[in-house]
Amino acid sequence: MTIGVLTSGGDAPGMNAAIRAIVRAGLSQGWRVVGIERGYAGLLSGDTREMTSKSVSEVIQRGGTILYTARSEELMTLGGQARAAANCREMGLDALVVIGGDGSYRGACALADLGIPVIGVPGTIDLDIACTDYTIGFDTAINTAMEAIDKIRDTSSSHERCSIVEVMGRSAGYIALCCGISTGAEDILLPERWKEEDIQDLIRSVIEGRKAGKKHHLIINAEGVGHSEELAERIEAATGVESRATILGYLQRGGSPTCRDRIMATRMGVKAVELIAAGKLNRVVAYRRDGLVDYEIHEALAMQKDITDTWLAMLPMLKR
Numbered sequence: 001m002t003i004g005v006l007t008s009g010g011d012a013p014g015m016n017a018a019i020r021a022i023v024r025a026g027l028s029q030g031w032r033v034v035g036i037e038r039g040y041a042g043l044l045s046g047d048t049r050e051m052t053s054k055s056v057s058e059v060i061q062r063g064g065t066i067l068y069t070a071r072s073e074e075l076m077t078l079g080g081q082a083r084a085a086a087n088c089r090e091m092g093l094d095a096l097v098v099i100g101g102d103g104s105y106r107g108a109c110a111l112a113d114l115g116i117p118v119i120g121v122p123g124t125i126d127l128d129i130a131c132t133d134y135t136i137g138f139d140t141a142i143n144t145a146m147e148a149i150d151k152i153r154d155t156s157s158s159h160e161r162c163s164i165v166e167v168m169g170r171s172a173g174y175i176a177l178c179c180g181i182s183t184g185a186e187d188i189l190l191p192e193r194w195k196e197e198d199i200q201d202l203i204r205s206v207i208e209g210r211k212a213g214k215k216h217h218l219i220i221n222a223e224g225v226g227h228s229e230e231l232a233e234r235i236e237a238a239t240g241v242e243s244r245a246t247i248l249g250y251l252q253r254g255g256s257p258t259c260r261d262r263i264m265a266t267r268m269g270v271k272a273v274e275l276i277a278a279g280k281l282n283r284v285v286a287y288r289r290d291g292l293v294d295y296e297i298h299e300a301l302a303m304q305k306d307i308t309d310t311w312l313a314m315l316p317m318l319k320r
């Protein structure tokens with residue numbers, strides 16, 4: 001039995017812990033494990049390496065991905081998918097484990113449709129995969145962002161400024177929501193809820209904060225809302241409060257994974273191998289309140305999720 005493993009899409013802290021778990025659990029089954037470099041791009045170009053227990057030594061604490069990652073345009077095409085499937089067969093892969101976000105899952109679905117058995121493991125800082133309550137990298141990213149925002153808050157208070165801090169998350173607001181709550185931000189802008197006219201509420205909020213004697217005003221803005229510089233300019237023009245925008249950017253994707261990410265990645269990696277061993281293929285590993293579960297990959301991709309209303313309901317109380 002031979003399995004392949006690749007990481008695809010944006011890297012996420014904890015991907016190495018997942019690779020390590022898949023390699024070691026796979027080897028424990030007596031299987032051969034092949035590492036595919038640069039995601040689907042490496043599958044197309046045949047860039048592989050033999051994975052041994054030693055090849056995943058000293059990686060559990062490392063951010064990034066030792067297998068490298070990429071976003072492959074070619075895998076979006078039917079020709080690319082057919083070539084990738086043919087390469088999997090040539091490599092003798094009995095199953096392919098894909099660690100990545102839902103873009104990576106779409107590639108895995110296409111391979112499954114071409115007869116390649118796949119397993120998805122959720123790895124993205126964005127937490128935007130509908131079928132799961134947890135994705136590898138989220139905890140590290142929000143902790144990294146939270147620490148950076150605390151620092152911005154210090155200088156914002158000293159200068160009595162309004163700070164808009166933009167965090168990643170693609171079109172989802174989970175990073176913004178968690179960072180906003182954990183840093184005590186005055187306002188949190190979420191792509192799931194934001195409307196252009198909400199700028200007036202934001203301006204009102206800054207003015208009311210000043211009247212209430214607040215020395216700073218912290219706004220956490222999600223990448224999916226964007227326009228942070230423009231928002232800062234408009235707030236300053238309307239309120240007279242000096243305003244600055246900071247885009248946190250890629251620092252949120254790096255760094256040593258937190259304990260939670262290492263453990264979740266390890267559990268999810270082992271679960272992926274258990275699914276293959278049980279002959280449960282074309283599935284994705286997911287986390288629900290009661291623990292690890294798995295779903296058929298097409299079914300998983302068709303699911304949708306939204307920010308929890310109970311979380312949003314508490315925000316006005318925290319602002320007072």
Ligand code: F6P
Nearest residue numbers: 010124125126168169170223253
């Ligand atoms: O999906 C992870 C993520 O960091 C998103 O938050 C962001 O929108 C995107 O990747 C950036 O991607 P790239 O590395 O291609 O610039």
